[in-house]
Amino acid sequence: MTNPVNPADDHAGRIAALEEHLAHQNRTIEELSDQLTQQWKVVEQMRAKLDRLTDRFLALEESALEAPAITRPPHY
Template sequence: MTDAVDKRLVRLEELVAHQSATIEELSRQLADQWKLTERLRHEFNQMTNRFQEVEEAALGSQVPQKPPHW
């Protein structure tokens, strides 16, 4: 092969290696974000349930009513 072709081939191999590393890093970050999102969703659901329990305890037998503009 000629020197130009060899250089081009090396450059393409370097580019593929960098892109592969970037894809792996992005995949790892996406997985981390997914775990965080799931944890926050779980915590949000727990807080929502707790709030509803507190609201029900505070209201006692009163039924929550929607505001008149609904």
């Protein structure tokens, strides 16, 4: 003989499994959101550093002396 399954028990089990799955997804989404926030901070820091380095490079380039003219060495 087979064991009759109570439909109410079956639904309750399915609902519990769905709630567990939803809780896991919510936790995963929160973890991903936190990681994205941390990565965005790193990107912003790198962007600011790149901007500072670019400004510094341009300032050095502007203040650099012009390259001397290429002439033949005296022993030629």
